[in-house]
Amino acid sequence: MNKLKAVIVKEILILSRDRAGMAMLFVMPVFLVLVMTLLQDSTFKQLDEKQLPVLIINHDADTFGLKILEGLKSSKFFKITEVENIDKQDFVQKIEKGEYLIGIIINEDATRRIRQSIQLNIQQQFPEEVGQLFEYEDNASGQARVEIIFDPILKSSYKQSILGSLKHFSAMVEARLMFEIYSGLFKDLLSIELKPTSSFDDIVNFDEKYASSGTNKIIPNSVQHNVPAWTIFAMFFIVIPLASNIIKERHSGVSARLLTIAGSKLISNLGKGMTYFVVGFIQAILMLFIGLFILPLFGLPSLQIGGNGLALLVVTIAVVMAATTYGIAIGNIATTEQQSSIFGSISVVILAAIGGVWVPSFMMSDLMLNLSKISPLNWGLNAYYDIFLRNSGLIDLLPNIALLLGFSFVCLFVSFLYSKRGLN
Amino acid sequence: MEEKAIIVIQDLLKRYKNTAKNALDSLNLKVKQGDIYGLLGPNGAGKTSTISMLCGLLPPDSGEIIINGTNLRSKPDKVKAMIGVVPQEIALFEDLTAKENLMFFGRMHGLKKDEINRRGNDLLEKFSLTEKSNKRVKTFSGGMKRRLNLMVGIIHGPEILFLDEPSVGIDVQSKNVIIEYLKEINRSGTTIIYTSHLMEEAEKFCTEISIIDFGREITKGKPSELLENNKDCENLEDVFLKLTGRNVRE
Numbered sequence: 001m002n003k004l005k006a007v008i009v010k011e012i013l014i015l016s017r018d019r020a021g022m023a024m025l026f027v028m029p030v031f032l033v034l035v036m037t038l039l040q041d042s043t044f045k046q047l048d049e050k051q052l053p054v055l056i057i058n059h060d061a062d063t064f065g066l067k068i069l070e071g072l073k074s075s076k077f078f079k080i081t082e083v084e085n086i087d088k089q090d091f092v093q094k095i096e097k098g099e100y101l102i103g104i105i106i107n108e109d110a111t112r113r114i115r116q117s118i119q120l121n122i123q124q125q126f127p128e129e130v131g132q133l134f135e136y137e138d139n140a141s142g143q144a145r146v147e148i149i150f151d152p153i154l155k156s157s158y159k160q161s162i163l164g165s166l167k168h169f170s171a172m173v174e175a176r177l178m179f180e181i182y183s184g185l186f187k188d189l190l191s192i193e194l195k196p197t198s199s200f201d202d203i204v205n206f207d208e209k210y211a212s213s214g215t216n217k218i219i220p221n222s223v224q225h226n227v228p229a230w231t232i233f234a235m236f237f238i239v240i241p242l243a244s245n246i247i248k249e250r251h252s253g254v255s256a257r258l259l260t261i262a263g264s265k266l267i268s269n270l271g272k273g274m275t276y277f278v279v280g281f282i283q284a285i286l287m288l289f290i291g292l293f294i295l296p297l298f299g300l301p302s303l304q305i306g307g308n309g310l311a312l313l314v315v316t317i318a319v320v321m322a323a324t325t326y327g328i329a330i331g332n333i334a335t336t337e338q339q340s341s342i343f344g345s346i347s348v349v350i351l352a353a354i355g356g357v358w359v360p361s362f363m364m365s366d367l368m369l370n371l372s373k374i375s376p377l378n379w380g381l382n383a384y385y386d387i388f389l390r391n392s393g394l395i396d397l398l399p400n401i402a403l404l405l406g407f408s409f410v411c412l413f414v415s416f417l418y419s420k421r422g423l424n
Numbered sequence: 425m426e427e428k429a430i431i432v433i434q435d436l437l438k439r440y441k442n443t444a445k446n447a448l449d450s451l452n453l454k455v456k457q458g459d460i461y462g463l464l465g466p467n468g469a470g471k472t473s474t475i476s477m478l479c480g481l482l483p484p485d486s487g488e489i490i491i492n493g494t495n496l497r498s499k500p501d502k503v504k505a506m507i508g509v510v511p512q513e514i515a516l517f518e519d520l521t522a523k524e525n526l527m528f529f530g531r532m533h534g535l536k537k538d539e540i541n542r543r544g545n546d547l548l549e550k551f552s553l554t555e556k557s558n559k560r561v562k563t564f565s566g567g568m569k570r571r572l573n574l575m576v577g578i579i580h581g582p583e584i585l586f587l588d589e590p591s592v593g594i595d596v597q598s599k600n601v602i603i604e605y606l607k608e609i610n611r612s613g614t615t616i617i618y619t620s621h622l623m624e625e626a627e628k629f630c631t632e633i634s635i636i637d638f639g640r641e642i643t644k645g646k647p648s649e650l651l652e653n654n655k656d657c658e659n660l661e662d663v664f665l666k667l668t669g670r671n672v673r674e
């Protein structure tokens with residue numbers, strides 16, 4: 001225990017005297033997170049505002065109208081405002097004035113009309129001698145109608161987008177109604193009671209694949225992206241002081257000297273790992289603190305860290321482990337301090353770029369998005385997104401945590417192999 | 425009765441990876457308790473390799489090393505607990521002070537804080553580093569570093585001390601202080617194995633000498649015996665040159 005303490009004290013003394021290293025670990029990330037968050041704030045806001053303002057009147061208080069409203073509302077791409085009791089002229093005017101880019105009017109009896117059309121179609125499938133299967137309502141004849149009014153400035157891709165969504169929802173409702181009608185028929189004709197399918201919505205999935213601009217990537221705000229991104233970036237910069245520390249010890253002969261002292265090498269490695277691990281943890285706390293309390297002072301939103309403290313802790317541990325072991329690996333592989341600093345910093349910057357630290361992955365092309373998955377920084381970042389934005393629990397985070405820990409394991413294994421080098 | 429051999433090296437063989445010749449070629453050595461044993465030889469003779477194997481840093485290809493009755497191969501940690509090592513290079517933390525270095529390595533040897541302070545202050549005084557004891561090693565001169573390098577190797581008062589060229593690159597004053605101190609701890613029971621290529625120093629300092637070259641022993645004996653056996657030589661340096669040749673080495 002005393003030995004371990006001595007190692008930790010030694011490491012802290014050395015690190016605290018390394019001004020460049022300390023600046024890199026603590027000043028740089030603070031600076032980066034402030035600057036990048038402020039810089040990107042407006043960009044992220046624009047992304048947020050890509051939600052199209054849509055005005056809706058729903059005259060059909062039945063399945064069709066309700067489902068369409070529900071579907072559009074659940075989409076991140078439309079900002080739905082529902083109005084009742086409004087003059088059609090007033091309604092159109094709101095679109096003309098540009099208050100809303102799209103107006104949608106769902107006419108009365110839409111659901112009943114759809115139902116009736118389906119019933120008529122079914123009737124035609126049966127031979128005439130079966131007779132009339134359904135009772136038709138007079139006022140429900142004709143097609144169901146949805147009127148769509150576009151602002152002329154609207155780009156056609158957005159038009160496609162809303163039309164696509166509407167058609168999608170409407171197809172879903174038609175299928176649902178058809179199912180209901182057939183169920184009724186089975187009951188009337190054959191006295192077979194079909195159970196209601198609770199999973200009907202799953203069959204016809206509310207999959208948000210829109211005709212154009214849509215994807216289902218989550219979009220964080222500038223703070224939610226930049227705080228975890230630069231925290232991870234900073235944690236990985238541990239690689240540089242840590243690797244150079246290891247190489248220094250090897251070159252000076254301290255490392256060999258420790259090998260001549262019974263049982264001290266293992267303790268020394270352990271103490272070193274623990275010290276840098278704690279440093280990474282302190283970085284994370286510092287950055288969280290900045291996200292929570294300092295960024296709001298600059299007029300930015302405060303970081304929402306979600307409610308899962310345990311998940312946050314575990315993910316942070318996994319990221320720090322990955323960063324620390326990566327540093328240990330580079331320290332063992334590189335032969336000179338210069339090599340380790342250059343390789344360490346370049347590799348971290350590249351992994352950060354690929355991993356969506358600089359440009360978030362939701363802005364990436366599919367190619368880059370796939371490429372981003374090879375970066376440990378991306379695993380960490382996605383895990384933080386999951387916690388901050390999706391409020392995910394540990395189970396959902398498991399894949400990313402496992403990747404980070406697997407990466408750590410590989411790094412340690414490689415370090416072990418390389419540490420045997422020279423002892424031949 | 426023959427004095428007890430504290431170190432026995434039998435048929436030590438070592439060839440480094442990707443090299444053509446053996447660095448150590450069946451080396452045999454016996455060091456008696458209380459000796460100041462000089463392992464002498466030109467550059468590349470195999471001195472450092474021998475010391476590295478003696479302190480368990482480098483595994484031999486074959487051969488046995490027995491220290492104080494314990495086989496190094498089977499119980500390395502037991503052997504390591506008996507030895508102190510002063511390596512050829514300055515194996516110190518440049519960013520720590522002299523005291524912090526002593527404290528760290530003392531702790532690694534399992535010493536208590538008070539003990540380290542007591543012994544450390546003693547050593548700092550002896551080696552005239554008291555004034556600099558709170559300065560970082562990187563501000564030290566070569567001689568100061570070498571003295572501290574030595575102090576770190578003996579902070580725990582080992583029974584057996586290995587020194588690899590301890591007097592390289594330092595001024596006469598530092599060298600004298602070091603030699604005098606080593607004689608002092610030898611008198612109080614420490615067996616010393618020391619390598620050098622400086623024959624004059626060895627002649628005055630060592631009780632036993634072994635001259636090695638190309639990883640093999642060329643001759644051994646007390647300094648006086650070596651001179652006796654080589655009547656044509658005036659001093660050990662002549663003996664050394666006669667036996668190892670005048671070609672320039674590595």
Ligand SMILES: Nc1ncnc2c1ncn2[C@@H]1O[C@H](COP(=O)(O)OP(=O)(O)O)[C@@H](O)[C@H]1O
Binds near residue numbers: 467468471
């Ligand atoms: N790590 C190594 N790899 C390959 N050859 C080495 C290594 N270390 C030493 N040698 C070679 O082994 C021989 C003995 O070296 P060394 O023990 O350092 O000699 P000395 O300490 O007497 O100068 C030399 O020929 C040297 O070049």
Ligand SMILES: [Mg+2]
Binds near residue numbers: 471472473512588589
């Ligand atoms: Mg040597």
